[in-house]
Amino acid sequence: MEKQFNPTNEDLGNCVALEHVNTAVPDQQIATLFYVAGLGLTRDPYIMVELTNMWINIGRNQIHMPTRPPYKPEVLRGHTAIVLPSRQALLLRLAAVKDRLAGTQFGVHEASGYVDVISPWGNRLRCFEPDLERFGPIQIGMPYVEFDVPMGTADGIARFYREAIKAPSSVEKDAQGACARVQVGTMQYLLFRETDRPLPEYDGHHIAVYIADFSGPHRWLKERGLITLERGQYEWRFIDIVDPDTLKPLYRLEHEVRSVTNPLYSRPLINRNPDQTNINYVPGYDAIKPELDH
Ligand SMILES: [Fe+2]
Numbered sequence: 001m002e003k004q005f006n007p008t009n010e011d012l013g014n015c016v017a018l019e020h021v022n023t024a025v026p027d028q029q030i031a032t033l034f035y036v037a038g039l040g041l042t043r044d045p046y047i048m049v050e051l052t053n054m055w056i057n058i059g060r061n062q063i064h065m066p067t068r069p070p071y072k073p074e075v076l077r078g079h080t081a082i083v084l085p086s087r088q089a090l091l092l093r094l095a096a097v098k099d100r101l102a103g104t105q106f107g108v109h110e111a112s113g114y115v116d117v118i119s120p121w122g123n124r125l126r127c128f129e130p131d132l133e134r135f136g137p138i139q140i141g142m143p144y145v146e147f148d149v150p151m152g153t154a155d156g157i158a159r160f161y162r163e164a165i166k167a168p169s170s171v172e173k174d175a176q177g178a179c180a181r182v183q184v185g186t187m188q189y190l191l192f193r194e195t196d197r198p199l200p201e202y203d204g205h206h207i208a209v210y211i212a213d214f215s216g217p218h219r220w221l222k223e224r225g226l227i228t229l230e231r232g233q234y235e236w237r238f239i240d241i242v243d244p245d246t247l248k249p250l251y252r253l254e255h256e257v258r259s260v261t262n263p264l265y266s267r268p269l270i271n272r273n274p275d276q277t278n279i280n281y282v283p284g285y286d287a288i289k290p291e292l293d294h
Contacts, residue, residue, distance in 0.1 A: 014166035014217070016260060017185040017210045020055075020062040021080055021145060023123055024205070026071035028054055030120050034106065035063065038097040039082070039117065039125070040090065040274030057269040058082055059141030059290035073121035074205035078147040078193070081126045083138045085288065087115060089275060090127055130292055136187035137291040140271055145207060146179075146191040148199055153250040154178040156243040157192045163244040164220045166213060184209055192251065206237075206254035214259040228254070234262035 025031045028051050035041050035056045044055035044062065053066040063080070084090055094108050094117060104120035115127045128135070128143075135143045149157065158169040158180040169182040180192040190207075211217060221227050221238050224247060229237040235258050241251045258265065273288045 011168075012186065013168040013183050014211050014213050015161075015182075015184040015209050016212055017266070018061065018142065018145070018188045018190065018207065019210060019258075020064050020208045021076065021142070022064040022066070022206045022208070022256070023074040023076060023121075024072065025054075025065045025067055025121060026073055027120075028052075028065075028067050030101070030104065031065050031067075033097050033100055034120050035065075038094050038101075039127075040084065040093050042270055042272045045270060057271055059138060059271060060266075060269060061142035062269070072203075074203045075122045075200070076124075076145070076147070076205050077199055077202075078145065078191075079116070079124035079126045080142060081128060081144045081146070083128050083130055083135055083141050083143060085130065085139055086275075087127070087129050090115060090117075093274065132292070137294070138187065139290060139292045140288060141290055143187060144189040144191055146193055147251070147253065148195045148197065149180075149192045149251050150199065151177075151194050151196050154180040154192055154194050156248070156250045157241055158182065160241050160244050160250070161190075165211065165217045167211075202239075202252035204254065206256050208256035208258060210258045210260050210262070210265055212260055214257075214261075217257070234259045 031054060036043055042057045044057055048055045052068060053064065056063045056065065091108070098106070101120055105118055105122045106120050107118035109116040113128065117125045117127055119125065130139050154171050158171050161167040161169045161182040167182050167184060169180060172179050172181055176193065178194045182190040184190050218227065218236055226238050226240055226242065227236055228239050231237065235256060237254055237256050239252050239254045240249045241253060242249050271288050271290065273285050276282070276286055
C-alpha cells in the first residue's frame with residue numbers, strides 16, 4: 001500500500017527557533033560547577049569567554065548567564081526543559097558536585113520520567129531522556145520552556161502569539177488546568193500554564209527567538225507602543241504580552257527577537273560528551289550530536 005504523508009505536520013509558524021534563555025548569575029565559578037560539571041553541558045568556547053558572562057550550549061540551544069552589578073540572580077517563573085542522553089549519568093554527575101554546592105538552592109528531585117534539578121539560585125531545569133515521540137529526535141537540547149502565569153490569561157496569551165507574532169498556538173486543558181502552547185521552532189514550544197499560586201515580580205530574565213517575518217510583528221508591536229528596544233538591524237525586543245483585542249497586559253517576559261538573517265542564526269554549537277575523562281578516554285567520542293542517530 002502506498003504510504004500516506006501529511007505535509008501539514010511539517011508546517012512551522014513565523015517563529016522558527018527558540019535559541020536561548022538568559023538568567024543572570026552572581027558567581028561564574030559556581031555556575032561552572034553546576035552547569036558544566038553537574039549538568040554535563042558545554043561552555044561556548046568562542047563567545048562570552050570572559051568572567052562577566054557565560055554561554056552554555058545545550059544541543060542547538062543555549063543558556064546565557066551574565067554576571068554584573070548588582071549581582072542579583074534572575075529566576076525564571078516556571079521551568080526549562082532539557083533533554084540529556086542519560087538520566088543515570090546525570091544523577092552521578094550531580095552527586096559529584098552536591099557537597100560543593102551546599103548552602104545554595106541546589107537540589108535534585110527525581111520523578112517518573114524526568115529529574116528536576118534546581119540551580120544554585122533557584123532556576124528549575126526539568127531534565128528528560130531522549131523521547132522520539134514526545135520531543136522528536138533531540139539527543140541534547142531544549143524542547144520547551146514552561147512559564148507559570150496568572151489564572152485567566154492562557155487564552156489571551158495564545159491569541160497574542162497568533163496575532164502579534166504569527167506563531168501557531170492553542171490552549172490545552174488538563175488535570176492541572178489551562179495551558180497555552182505556542183510553537184516556536186521545530187518541536188519547540190513555549191508553554192504558559194495558569195496557576196493560582198502567587199507569582200514573584202518579573203525580574204528581567206529573557207528568552208531569545210528567531211522569526212522569519214521580522215517586520216510584521218515589529219509593526220504590530222510598534223503601533224501599540226510595545227517595542228522596548230531596537231538593537232541594530234537584526235534584533236528588537238518587547239516585554240509585555242498583552243490581550244491583542246484590549247491591550248490589557250497579561251504577562252511580562254522580555255523577548256529578544258532576532259531575524260533569521262542575523263549572522264548568529266543557526267550557528268554550530270559544540271557539545272562535549274561528558275562521560276569522557278582522562279581515565280576512561282576513548283578516541284573519537286569527544287562530542288555528542290544534537291540529534292539521535294537514525
Ligand atoms: Fe539574550
